[in-house]
Amino acid sequence: xxxxxxxxxxxxxxxxxxxxxxxxxxxxxxxxxxxxxxxxxxxxxxxxxxxxxxxxxxxxxxxxxxxxxxxxxxxxxxxxxxxxxxxxxx
Amino acid sequence: xxxxxxxxxxxxxxxxxxxxxxxxxxxxxxxxxxxxxxxxxxxxxxxxxxxxxxxxxxxxxxxxxxxxxxxxxxxxxxxxxxxxxxxxxx
DNA sequence: CCGGCCGATACCGAATGGGTATTGGTCGGG
DNA sequence: CCCGACCAATACCCATTCGGTATCGGCCGG
Numbered sequence: 001x002x003x004x005x006x007x008x009x010x011x012x013x014x015x016x017x018x019x020x021x022x023x024x025x026x027x028x029x030x031x032x033x034x035x036x037x038x039x040x041x042x043x044x045x046x047x048x049x050x051x052x053x054x055x056x057x058x059x060x061x062x063x064x065x066x067x068x069x070x071x072x073x074x075x076x077x078x079x080x081x082x083x084x085x086x087x088x089x090x
Numbered sequence: 091x092x093x094x095x096x097x098x099x100x101x102x103x104x105x106x107x108x109x110x111x112x113x114x115x116x117x118x119x120x121x122x123x124x125x126x127x128x129x130x131x132x133x134x135x136x137x138x139x140x141x142x143x144x145x146x147x148x149x150x151x152x153x154x155x156x157x158x159x160x161x162x163x164x165x166x167x168x169x170x171x172x173x174x175x176x177x178x179x180x
Numbered sequence: 181c182c183g184g185c186c187g188a189t190a191c192c193g194a195a196t197g198g199g200t201a202t203t204g205g206t207c208g209g210g
Numbered sequence: 211c212c213c214g215a216c217c218a219a220t221a222c223c224c225a226t227t228c229g230g231t232a233t234c235g236g237c238c239g240g
Contacts (some may be wrong), residue, residue, distance in 0.1 A: 001165065003093045006199090018218060031198045033218060043169055045176035052206040052217060060176045067168030071161055075091065077156030079133055086150045087136035096226095108187060121229045123187060142186060142237040 003075070005039045008032055009047065013065050017054035058071045093165070095129045096158045098122055099137065103155050107144035 011021035012032065022029045036055075040046050047061035058064065101111035102122065110117045126145075130136050138149035147155065 001093065001169075005091065014108060017216090026166055027198060029218075030200085035218090036195085037146070042215090042227085043172045051217065054217070059179065062174045063175045064168055064172045067164055067171060071164050071168070074157055074161050078154055078161070080093075080217080081157060082133045082135055082137070082150045082154045085153045089149065104200080109185080118230055119187075120231085121190090124228090127188090140187065144186070171199090
Protein backbone atom coordinates (compact mmCIF):
# COMPACT_ATOMS: atom_id res chain seq x y z
CA UNK A 1 0.00 0.00 0.00
CA UNK A 2 1.31 3.42 -0.92
CA UNK A 3 0.37 6.91 0.08
CA UNK A 4 -0.58 7.70 -3.50
CA UNK A 5 -3.03 4.80 -3.49
CA UNK A 6 -4.71 6.23 -0.42
CA UNK A 7 -5.00 9.68 -2.02
CA UNK A 8 -6.33 8.09 -5.19
CA UNK A 9 -8.89 6.06 -3.29
CA UNK A 10 -10.16 9.15 -1.47
CA UNK A 11 -10.45 11.06 -4.74
CA UNK A 12 -12.45 8.26 -6.37
CA UNK A 13 -14.70 7.97 -3.33
CA UNK A 14 -15.35 11.71 -3.37
CA UNK A 15 -15.81 12.09 -7.11
CA UNK A 16 -17.90 8.98 -7.60
CA UNK A 17 -16.19 8.12 -10.88
CA UNK A 18 -12.67 7.13 -11.85
CA UNK A 19 -12.76 9.62 -14.70
CA UNK A 20 -13.62 12.51 -12.43
CA UNK A 21 -11.00 11.56 -9.90
CA UNK A 22 -8.39 11.18 -12.65
CA UNK A 23 -9.14 14.70 -13.86
CA UNK A 24 -8.83 16.05 -10.35
CA UNK A 25 -5.56 14.17 -9.73
CA UNK A 26 -4.08 15.17 -13.10
CA UNK A 27 -3.43 11.60 -14.12
CA UNK A 28 -5.29 9.47 -16.64
CA UNK A 29 -7.99 6.94 -15.95
CA UNK A 30 -6.25 3.57 -16.55
CA UNK A 31 -3.50 3.87 -13.91
CA UNK A 32 -6.09 5.07 -11.44
CA UNK A 33 -8.27 2.03 -12.09
CA UNK A 34 -5.23 -0.16 -11.55
CA UNK A 35 -4.35 1.50 -8.25
CA UNK A 36 -7.84 1.05 -6.91
CA UNK A 37 -7.81 -2.61 -7.83
CA UNK A 38 -4.35 -3.08 -6.31
CA UNK A 39 -5.55 -1.53 -3.08
CA UNK A 40 -8.58 -3.81 -2.97
CA UNK A 41 -6.39 -6.82 -3.71
CA UNK A 42 -4.02 -5.92 -0.91
CA UNK A 43 -6.83 -5.38 1.58
CA UNK A 44 -8.46 -8.60 0.46
CA UNK A 45 -11.85 -6.97 0.04
CA UNK A 46 -13.60 -4.83 -2.60
CA UNK A 47 -14.15 -1.21 -1.57
CA UNK A 48 -16.39 -0.10 -4.44
CA UNK A 49 -19.35 -1.43 -6.30
CA UNK A 50 -18.84 -0.91 -10.05
CA UNK A 51 -21.94 0.44 -11.69
CA UNK A 52 -22.47 1.69 -15.24
CA UNK A 53 -22.71 5.20 -13.75
CA UNK A 54 -19.51 5.07 -11.72
CA UNK A 55 -18.13 3.76 -8.46
CA UNK A 56 -20.28 3.46 -5.32
CA UNK A 57 -18.65 2.92 -1.94
CA UNK A 58 -19.32 -0.42 -0.25
CA UNK A 59 -19.54 -0.59 3.55
CA UNK A 60 -15.92 -1.72 3.70
CA UNK A 61 -15.06 1.30 1.55
CA UNK A 62 -16.81 3.69 3.92
CA UNK A 63 -14.85 2.22 6.80
CA UNK A 64 -11.59 2.57 4.93
CA UNK A 65 -12.39 6.11 3.80
CA UNK A 66 -12.56 7.40 7.36
CA UNK A 67 -9.17 5.91 8.19
CA UNK A 68 -7.69 7.07 4.90
CA UNK A 69 -8.64 10.65 5.58
CA UNK A 70 -7.05 10.43 9.00
CA UNK A 71 -3.83 9.16 7.45
CA UNK A 72 -3.69 12.09 5.03
CA UNK A 73 -4.42 14.73 7.64
CA UNK A 74 -1.88 13.19 10.00
CA UNK A 75 0.76 13.48 7.32
CA UNK A 76 -0.13 17.09 6.65
CA UNK A 77 0.05 17.76 10.37
CA UNK A 78 3.43 16.05 10.55
CA UNK A 79 4.89 18.18 7.78
CA UNK A 80 3.47 21.36 9.29
CA UNK A 81 4.74 20.45 12.75
CA UNK A 82 8.25 19.76 11.49
CA UNK A 83 8.42 23.04 9.62
CA UNK A 84 7.09 24.93 12.61
CA UNK A 85 9.60 23.26 14.90
CA UNK A 86 12.60 23.88 12.69
CA UNK A 87 11.47 27.46 12.04
CA UNK A 88 11.20 28.17 15.75
CA UNK A 89 14.82 27.15 16.21
CA UNK A 90 16.29 29.19 13.41
CA UNK B 91 6.67 11.57 0.59
CA UNK B 92 5.92 7.88 0.51
CA UNK B 93 4.75 5.40 3.08
CA UNK B 94 7.98 3.47 2.73
CA UNK B 95 9.95 6.59 3.59
CA UNK B 96 7.95 6.95 6.78
CA UNK B 97 8.59 3.34 7.76
CA UNK B 98 12.26 3.76 6.94
CA UNK B 99 12.52 6.92 9.00
CA UNK B 100 10.95 5.22 12.03
CA UNK B 101 13.33 2.28 11.70
CA UNK B 102 16.37 4.54 11.57
CA UNK B 103 15.12 6.56 14.52
CA UNK B 104 14.59 3.40 16.55
CA UNK B 105 17.81 1.65 15.56
CA UNK B 106 20.04 4.68 15.84
CA UNK B 107 22.05 3.72 12.76
CA UNK B 108 21.26 3.37 9.08
CA UNK B 109 23.05 0.05 8.98
CA UNK B 110 20.96 -1.38 11.78
CA UNK B 111 17.74 -0.12 10.27
CA UNK B 112 18.73 -1.52 6.87
CA UNK B 113 19.28 -4.93 8.39
CA UNK B 114 15.90 -4.78 10.11
CA UNK B 115 14.14 -3.64 6.92
CA UNK B 116 15.90 -6.24 4.76
CA UNK B 117 17.24 -3.65 2.36
CA UNK B 118 20.78 -2.35 1.98
CA UNK B 119 22.21 0.81 3.48
CA UNK B 120 22.59 3.12 0.45
CA UNK B 121 18.92 3.28 -0.61
CA UNK B 122 17.99 3.84 3.02
CA UNK B 123 20.39 6.77 3.32
CA UNK B 124 18.87 8.23 0.16
CA UNK B 125 15.32 7.89 1.42
CA UNK B 126 16.14 9.64 4.67
CA UNK B 127 17.77 12.49 2.77
CA UNK B 128 14.83 12.73 0.38
CA UNK B 129 12.44 12.94 3.30
CA UNK B 130 14.46 15.71 4.92
CA UNK B 131 14.65 17.56 1.62
CA UNK B 132 10.91 17.34 1.16
CA UNK B 133 10.20 18.53 4.69
CA UNK B 134 12.73 21.30 4.30
CA UNK B 135 14.45 20.47 7.56
CA UNK B 136 17.00 17.92 8.80
CA UNK B 137 15.57 15.27 11.10
CA UNK B 138 18.81 13.64 12.25
CA UNK B 139 22.20 14.76 13.41
CA UNK B 140 24.90 12.70 11.69
CA UNK B 141 27.52 11.54 14.14
CA UNK B 142 30.44 9.14 13.68
CA UNK B 143 28.49 6.70 15.86
CA UNK B 144 25.20 6.88 13.97
CA UNK B 145 22.10 9.02 13.61
CA UNK B 146 20.71 11.03 16.52
CA UNK B 147 17.21 12.51 16.32
CA UNK B 148 16.98 16.29 16.22
CA UNK B 149 14.01 18.03 17.86
CA UNK B 150 12.28 18.25 14.49
CA UNK B 151 12.88 14.52 14.12
CA UNK B 152 11.28 13.77 17.48
CA UNK B 153 8.25 15.79 16.44
CA UNK B 154 8.01 13.94 13.14
CA UNK B 155 8.51 10.56 14.76
CA UNK B 156 5.37 10.89 16.85
CA UNK B 157 3.28 11.76 13.80
CA UNK B 158 4.94 9.05 11.72
CA UNK B 159 4.02 6.37 14.22
CA UNK B 160 0.44 7.58 14.21
CA UNK B 161 0.34 7.31 10.43
CA UNK B 162 1.56 3.72 10.51
CA UNK B 163 -0.81 2.61 13.23
CA UNK B 164 -3.71 4.32 11.48
CA UNK B 165 -2.94 2.35 8.34
CA UNK B 166 -2.78 -0.90 10.26
CA UNK B 167 -6.08 -0.03 11.88
CA UNK B 168 -7.58 0.75 8.49
CA UNK B 169 -6.56 -2.60 7.04
CA UNK B 170 -7.81 -4.46 10.09
CA UNK B 171 -11.11 -2.57 10.08
CA UNK B 172 -11.72 -3.30 6.41
CA UNK B 173 -11.02 -6.99 6.83
CA UNK B 174 -13.24 -7.15 9.89
CA UNK B 175 -16.06 -5.35 8.06
CA UNK B 176 -15.92 -7.49 4.96
CA UNK B 177 -15.64 -10.65 7.08
CA UNK B 178 -18.72 -9.72 9.08
CA UNK B 179 -20.72 -9.46 5.88
CA UNK B 180 -19.70 -12.77 4.38
C1' DC C 181 48.86 5.19 12.43
C1' DC C 182 45.97 1.61 11.14
C1' DG C 183 41.56 -1.18 11.43
C1' DG C 184 36.81 -0.95 12.02
C1' DC C 185 32.40 1.48 11.97
C1' DC C 186 29.71 4.92 10.28
C1' DG C 187 27.12 7.61 6.48
C1' DA C 188 27.55 9.38 1.52
C1' DT C 189 28.17 8.77 -3.45
C1' DA C 190 28.55 6.58 -8.23
C1' DC C 191 26.80 3.51 -11.14
C1' DC C 192 23.75 -0.15 -12.96
C1' DG C 193 19.77 -3.33 -13.57
C1' DA C 194 15.01 -4.46 -12.07
C1' DA C 195 10.53 -3.01 -10.89
C1' DT C 196 6.99 0.41 -10.59
C1' DG C 197 4.01 3.90 -12.47
C1' DG C 198 1.82 6.64 -15.95
C1' DG C 199 0.38 7.37 -20.89
C1' DT C 200 -2.18 6.12 -25.35
C1' DA C 201 -5.19 3.13 -27.65
C1' DT C 202 -8.76 0.04 -27.36
C1' DT C 203 -12.42 -3.06 -25.57
C1' DG C 204 -16.77 -4.39 -23.25
C1' DG C 205 -20.81 -3.21 -20.96
C1' DT C 206 -24.89 -0.35 -19.89
C1' DC C 207 -28.13 3.15 -20.42
C1' DG C 208 -31.07 6.87 -22.91
C1' DG C 209 -32.87 9.01 -27.18
C1' DG C 210 -34.32 8.95 -32.01
C1' DC D 211 -34.24 -1.35 -32.22
C1' DC D 212 -30.03 0.43 -32.55
C1' DC D 213 -26.75 4.07 -32.12
C1' DG D 214 -24.14 7.35 -29.38
C1' DA D 215 -22.43 8.61 -24.92
C1' DC D 216 -20.36 7.44 -20.73
C1' DC D 217 -18.38 4.26 -17.67
C1' DA D 218 -14.54 0.89 -16.00
C1' DA D 219 -11.16 -2.61 -17.61
C1' DT D 220 -7.29 -4.29 -20.43
C1' DA D 221 -3.09 -4.37 -23.57
C1' DC D 222 0.97 -2.47 -24.56
C1' DC D 223 4.88 0.80 -24.20
C1' DC D 224 7.99 4.12 -22.21
C1' DA D 225 9.85 7.13 -18.36
C1' DT D 226 10.83 7.19 -13.69
C1' DT D 227 11.79 5.25 -9.36
C1' DC D 228 13.98 2.03 -6.40
C1' DG D 229 17.18 -1.24 -4.68
C1' DG D 230 21.83 -3.52 -5.13
C1' DT D 231 27.08 -3.65 -5.48
C1' DA D 232 31.20 -1.27 -5.13
C1' DT D 233 33.60 2.44 -3.30
C1' DC D 234 34.80 6.64 -0.87
C1' DG D 235 35.58 9.88 3.14
C1' DG D 236 35.38 10.79 8.01
C1' DC D 237 36.01 9.60 12.74
C1' DC D 238 37.47 7.16 16.73
C1' DG D 239 40.07 3.33 19.55
C1' DG D 240 43.88 0.32 20.09
